[in-house]
Amino acid sequence: MKSSFDPNCQLLAAQYLRRQCKQLSGQIDGLRDGSDIESVHRARVASRRMRAALGIFRDCFPDANLARWQKQVGKLTKGLGKARDLDVQREYLVGALSRLQQPESFSGIARLLVRTELARDKRQWRVCDAVDRLGQSGVVTEMLSATKAVLKGPDDEVSVSSPSVLGLASEHIGGRLAELLAYQTSLEDPHDLRQHHAMRIAAKGLRYTMEVYKPCYGGRLDDSLNAVKQIQTLLGDLHDCDVWIERLPLMLEKERVRIVRRYGHAGPLERLEPGVRHLFDERRQQRQSLFCQLQDFWREQAECGTWERLEAVVRGDEAAAPTSRPTIRMDMPPAESPAPAPATAPVGAMECSTNDRADI
Numbered sequence: 001m002k003s004s005f006d007p008n009c010q011l012l013a014a015q016y017l018r019r020q021c022k023q024l025s026g027q028i029d030g031l032r033d034g035s036d037i038e039s040v041h042r043a044r045v046a047s048r049r050m051r052a053a054l055g056i057f058r059d060c061f062p063d064a065n066l067a068r069w070q071k072q073v074g075k076l077t078k079g080l081g082k083a084r085d086l087d088v089q090r091e092y093l094v095g096a097l098s099r100l101q102q103p104e105s106f107s108g109i110a111r112l113l114v115r116t117e118l119a120r121d122k123r124q125w126r127v128c129d130a131v132d133r134l135g136q137s138g139v140v141t142e143m144l145s146a147t148k149a150v151l152k153g154p155d156d157e158v159s160v161s162s163p164s165v166l167g168l169a170s171e172h173i174g175g176r177l178a179e180l181l182a183y184q185t186s187l188e189d190p191h192d193l194r195q196h197h198a199m200r201i202a203a204k205g206l207r208y209t210m211e212v213y214k215p216c217y218g219g220r221l222d223d224s225l226n227a228v229k230q231i232q233t234l235l236g237d238l239h240d241c242d243v244w245i246e247r248l249p250l251m252l253e254k255e256r257v258r259i260v261r262r263y264g265h266a267g268p269l270e271r272l273e274p275g276v277r278h279l280f281d282e283r284r285q286q287r288q289s290l291f292c293q294l295q296d297f298w299r300e301q302a303e304c305g306t307w308e309r310l311e312a313v314v315r316g317d318e319a320a321a322p323t324s325r326p327t328i329r330m331d332m333p334p335a336e337s338p339a340p341a342p343a344t345a346p347v348g349a350m351e352c353s354t355n356d357r358a359d360i
Contacts, residue, residue: 005060008162013057014150015160016212020050021143031080031131034124037087044084047077050143052208056172065142072137079130086120088240096279108275112251161216169213170314176206177310180228187298190291193242200235207232217313224310227301234294241287248280 024046030039050073058066093113100106134140159165180202186195207228214221252272259268301307 006162006164007158008160008165009057009168010060010150011158012160012165012212012215013053013060014147015215016053017050017057017143018147018151020046020053021140021147024050025140028131028135032128034127037084037091040080040084040087040127044077044080047073047080048204049208049211051077052205053212056168056209056212061146065146068137069139069143072134072139076130076134079126079133083120083123083127085243086116086123089244090116090120092240092244096282100278102274102278105275105278108272108277109279110275111255111272112276112279115251161218165213165216166314166316169216170316172209173206173213173314174311176202176209177307180206180231181307184298187295190288196235196238197242200232200239203228203232203235220313221310224306224313227297227306230297231294231301234290234297237290238287238294241283241290244283245280245287248276248283252276 024043027039027043027046030036031043033039051070054061054066054070054073061069090113093109093116097106097109097113100109180199183195183199183202186192186199189195207225210221210225210228214225252269255272256266256269260266
């Protein structure tokens with residue numbers, strides 16, 4: 001690390017990056033084995049946090065090292081992405097089957113589960129390849145060595161709560177918060193899927209940035225950080241619904257093509273249609289419910305002054321912050337299960353695109 005850089009920032013960077021490197025290293029066996037979906041999830045989150053921290057503390061590292069570390073960690077994040085998506089889809093389908101009360105829908109959901117499991121099995125070699133490439137690059141070992149050197153003997157006057165670090169925190173957190181707030185008007189329109197997706201990314205960026213600087217504030221970020229986590233969760237669940245709504249008609253069409261290729265006609269497709277239609281309607285209604293929860297939660301935080309309080313904390317002007325505190329409900333109740341669509345509903349009723357979902 002550059003000795004000329006602020007040692008207070010170096011200390012915070014070293015503490016945070018070292019934790020993420022160790023978290024990532026602890027998932028290697030699980031990633032290779034492929035039996036625990038949480039290993040993929042934890043490794044992917046750790047890699048994202050590492051990339052966020054490297055961006056925040058880019059002046060703490062030699063340029064050549066920084067570029068290489070970011071590149072290699074980014075490759076891991078990308079290599080785990082599709083596997084994680086398939087893990088989430090498989091988990092949802094298993095849950096959908098366990099809750100199913102309509103026997104006629106079983107075949108269609110079971111078929112999609114089989115397809116998803118096959119796709120995930122085929123993806124495992126890419127996960128192992130991404131892990132191998134990261135290991136061969138040596139970047140995790142390099143980061144652990146670099147951070148250890150910083151932590152080895154910091155001066156007694158070095159502090160992660162120094163004015164210089166708090167100044168950076170104010171700049172970075174304030175900027176990320178502004179990005180999130182710029183999307184709040186999209187919550188007036190349940191059909192603005194692209195903006196909701198962008199808002200999810202902004203919420204994630206704010207959360208990771210707040211987590212980096214959390215040690216600087218002695219718990220004073222906790223309430224607002226919990227609120228951001230909940231908003232990210234709701235937006236993530238919305239995005240999952242959007243992916244299913246867009247993909248289910250395509251998945252059914254792929255099954256039709258397979259069936260026609262094998263049998264010369266699409267007759268057997270009738271057994272699969274009710275299950276796929278059931279999932280489509282469930283995801284669509286779940287999205288409606290989630291969007292209402294998101295609107296209510298956002299309104300609650302706005303009324304309680306969560307964002308003004310966060311701005312005041314990072315500015316060091318907490319005396320000017322609103323005094324009322326929000327109730328952060330991290331265990332919001334799940335939406336009620338929607339009623340299934342009638343068995344006679346036409347398959348064409350599922351047809352919609354990402355930009356044409358007026359009934360969502």
